[in-house]
Amino acid sequence: MRFKNVWTQARIVKITDVAANVRLFELEPETGIQPYSAGAHIDVTVLINGLPEIRSYSLVGTYAPVGGRYYIGVKRLPASRGGSTYMWSLVPGARLTISQPKNQFQLTFGRPYYTLLAGGIGITPIYGMALELAQKGADFRLLYAGSSRCEMPFLDDLGANLGQRLSVFTSDEGRRVNVTEVVSSIEAGTQLYVCGPLSMLDGVRHAWQARGLPVGDLRYESFAASGQFAATEFQVTIPRLGKKVKVGANQTMLDALALAGVDVMSDCQIGECGLCVVDVLAHSGVVDHRDVFFSDQQKAENKKMCACVSRIASGDVVIDTAYRGASFTQ
Ligand code: FES
Numbered sequence: 549m550r551f552k553n554v555w556t557q558a559r560i561v562k563i564t565d566v567a568a569n570v571r572l573f574e575l576e577p578e579t580g581i582q583p584y585s586a587g588a589h590i591d592v593t594v595l596i597n598g599l600p601e602i603r604s605y606s607l608v609g610t611y612a613p614v615g616g617r618y619y620i621g622v623k624r625l626p627a628s629r630g631g632s633t634y635m636w637s638l639v640p641g642a643r644l645t646i647s648q649p650k651n652q653f654q655l656t657f658g659r660p661y662y663t664l665l666a667g668g669i670g671i672t673p674i675y676g677m678a679l680e681l682a683q684k685g686a687d688f689r690l691l692y693a694g695s696s697r698c699e700m701p702f703l704d705d706l707g708a709n710l711g712q713r714l715s716v717f718t719s720d721e722g723r724r725v726n727v728t729e730v731v732s733s734i735e736a737g738t739q740l741y742v743c744g745p746l747s748m749l750d751g752v753r754h755a756w757q758a759r760g761l762p763v764g765d766l767r768y769e770s771f772a773a774s775g776q777f778a779a780t781e782f783q784v785t786i787p788r789l790g791k792k793v794k795v796g797a798n799q800t801m802l803d804a805l806a807l808a809g810v811d812v813m814s815d816c817q818i819g820e821c822g823l824c825v826v827d828v829l830a831h832s833g834v835v836d837h838r839d840v841f842f843s844d845q846q847k848a849e850n851k852k853m854c855a856c857v858s859r860i861a862s863g864d865v866v867i868d869t870a871y872r873g874a875s876f877t878q
Contacts, residue, residue, distance in 0.1 A: 552645035584649035586676030596630035603631035662688035667744025731755035777861035819857035834861015
């Protein structure tokens, strides 16, 4: 159960390989494109095992009404739950059901200085932010980290547009971004925008908290990332409903519960909003918290978990769901 979207049909006009394992899809919606700002995303209906599921993809670049297209970048993930595999199976001319743009990762203009930090495919929302800040003549820098240059999309374009404001970090060249140093170098009044894997976000959040910087000046967006443990099958028991549900290795708890007819509210489905939180009544093994919603202390307590991303490693879990169905009539 997700907050309502306004859906439309879109045709894939063009697919371009923009880096190793990253494809740029150009989508032409039947109803035309809606205005959006950098950091926005659309939801896309994908088919996994023949069943529709929703995946969110950042809109790449800045709004351009003339072209009438949305651009999304999709990385083929070996540990994909099926979304990227489905997208990569599509060819130009294929049709998709997509939502209107939404933005929960919006730039606030008027700050004296900005730092943008992107890890891997996390560049997709950050790319448009960098272009918008450059167009507005804002003072900013972009730190872009990846495993190797060939896997990092938009590098040439960013280099041409940003010049010295772009710093590239690549593991295979022995140059890794140190997020603690990044946060240490933040000057008062700076806003930091981060999109990358969970480990990057956690590192930034810890360093930010340790420096006592204003909470509102750190903006981040995560993408489905691997947790501390490999994803394996586990069982969820919901005593109140008398149900036992298997969660497959390539499935989220949220999806498995939905398939079993257990209603759990959700929205972001990337571990940020906390809407899908379930109560953990008991568990064996380890709760592999993969969200950025709970604090470290809350994660250590293991009393709740985000069903959209978090899992159980080497064990099972007994839960109750916050959603109790409609408790009123009209
Ligand atoms: S739906 Fe937002 S944290 Fe799970």
